[in-house]
Amino acid sequence: MSLLEAPIRSAGATGLLRVATAGSVDDGKSTLVGRLLFDGKAVLADTLQAVSSASRARGADLDLSLLVDGLRSEREQGITIDVAHRYLSTPARDVILVDCPGHVEYTRNTVTGMSSADVALLLVDVRNGLVEQTRRHAAVAALLRVPHLILAVNKIDLVEFDQVAFTAVVEDAEAYAEEVGIGQVTAVPVSAKSGDNVTRRSDRTPWYEGPTLLDLLASVEVPVRADAPLRLPVQWVARGGTRKYLGTVAAGIVRPGDEVIVQPAGRRTRIRTVEDADGTLTAAGEGAAVAVTLTDDLHVGRGELIVAADTPAEVVREFVADLAVVGERPVTAGDRVQVRLGGKLVRGQVRDVTDTVDIDTGKRRPADRLETNDIGRVTIAVAEPLAVDPYGVDRTTGAALLLAERTGDTIAAALVRRLGRETP
Structure with a gap:
């Protein structure tokens, strides 16, 4: 099933679409989001004036990235360091752009940004292809079961709008997506700086026959669970x-x-x-x-x-989960933790650490501990019964947080994979 044929949440392609935008540092993500906002007329006059002034102070033309990097510290460093929400309206629907940071140490922010997304919009510099952080973002999107992945292959103007360069990046992305469990990738060649294929079709990519990025966001259809149990x-x-x-x-x-x-x-x-x-x-x-x-x-x-009453959740004392480790301490078998699922907080213990995802290849390999920013699988036992669903069935009742037993600091996001203990 293609991206544009998927079932929808409500009639037509209307309704609110949540898009998590991510990309490695210097791939041009902030400029791309700024271009969407600017061309989509989602920028207030006073904001545009402030960005124009800041751009001139840098000795540059209008720097659209500053529409996203609004914090002073971000402007001074020229990077995006936190999750920011931006709003965009199209004739078909409203879009929330959840802009995730590019640095590996902010993986926790990326997990937060993608946790409720309908679409992951992943930006790649066509000259560099998929780098480590690009692959990490794709792995997080797969872990969080984001329904769709859109690949914006940026800076196509810097390779003379070469179709071969674009195709090479797309093939690499599709192979990696298959490894981490993403079923569909839709790719668009764009130049965020000049606007090619962002909000208007470019005559410099005659070989590309797909929609612009904005048209894709306006028409992408997201799943609806009309028959889901309460x-x-x-x-x-x-x-x-x-x-x-x-x-x-x-x-x-x-x-x-x-x-x-x-x-x-x-x-x-x-x-x-x-x-x-x-x-x-x-x-x-x-x-x-x-x-x-x-x-x-x-x-x-x-x-x-x-x-x-006819389709209850499972009540368990043990479950297998995929973890995205966001705390400073490693996760090992025997760790005593607190498990927060919804408003429920119970004591728990990490029984086993099974494997981790190799970010370079997307494949899983055996592991007995998970370090900060690792993604891996564990078995968790809880002191009190918990009502849960597998995360693939319900993204709310299948998601939990692991907290430090004494301090309450967040250790990891836990997504219920299956109920009971992992079997060899």
Whole structure:
């Protein structure tokens, strides 16, 4: 199935699209995002004036990268060091551009930026091809099951718009994507600086017949889980009179009268009412922030999960997870940790470290420890039952954080791969 034929979240190609942009240092990512914002008329006049002044101070023409690198420290260093959100409107849909940093030491920011993305927009300098950080970003996108990868092959003007150079990068990217488990790559030859194939088709690449990058973002269709079972993590309990359980619907639809189970305890009841900030609802779907009441007087706490009665989550004390290590300490077998899943926080232990991803090749190799910025697989045991889904089934109920037992510092992002212990 091609990128443009995938099922969609809502009717048509409308709705909000979350795009995580990433690329190695100096590949031109900030300029590309700036070009999208500038040509897409998403820049306020006072912002444009400030960027023009800053560009002149550097002795340069309009530097579109400064539309992204807004912090003073970033401007002084000429690099992007944090996740930034930018907003772009097209006739078809609104787009949130989540700009991720390029340096390896900010892998944690990349994990955060890609965790809710519908599309990973990965920038590559055509002269350099896939470098280590490009491959790392692709591996993170695969780990986080980002549905689509768009490869913007930048600086095509610096190789005289050569199709052979473009094709070589694309073939390398497709081979790496296959190794890390990305099913579809769509590539666009662009020049962020001059705008070729970013928001307008370039007559300097007659061999390229695909859409511009902006047209691709406007038309890409993202998956919808219309038949997904209900998953409503309880984020807050409002007491006083009838208890209301507040949370954001992670999957499925919640309606008054639906039979549900509160996990992990397994208490069965029905939804009595559903409401949001505007009043009573007859139904609420994925992404809706709601307050529900139940027909039975149950003591449901923060961190519990309200699920469809006929398709509950699994309740486990052990699971296999892929980790993206973002803390300063290594992860080894025997480490005692805290596991935060939704609003639930329980004690846990790393039972086994199985393997790690070789960033150069995309292949997994055996390992007994994971260092900072490594991606690898572990088995985790927890002291209390947890209601979870595999991450491939649900990106909310299948994702957790590992925290240091004593300090609470974040160690790693954990994505549930399977339930129970890893088998040889």
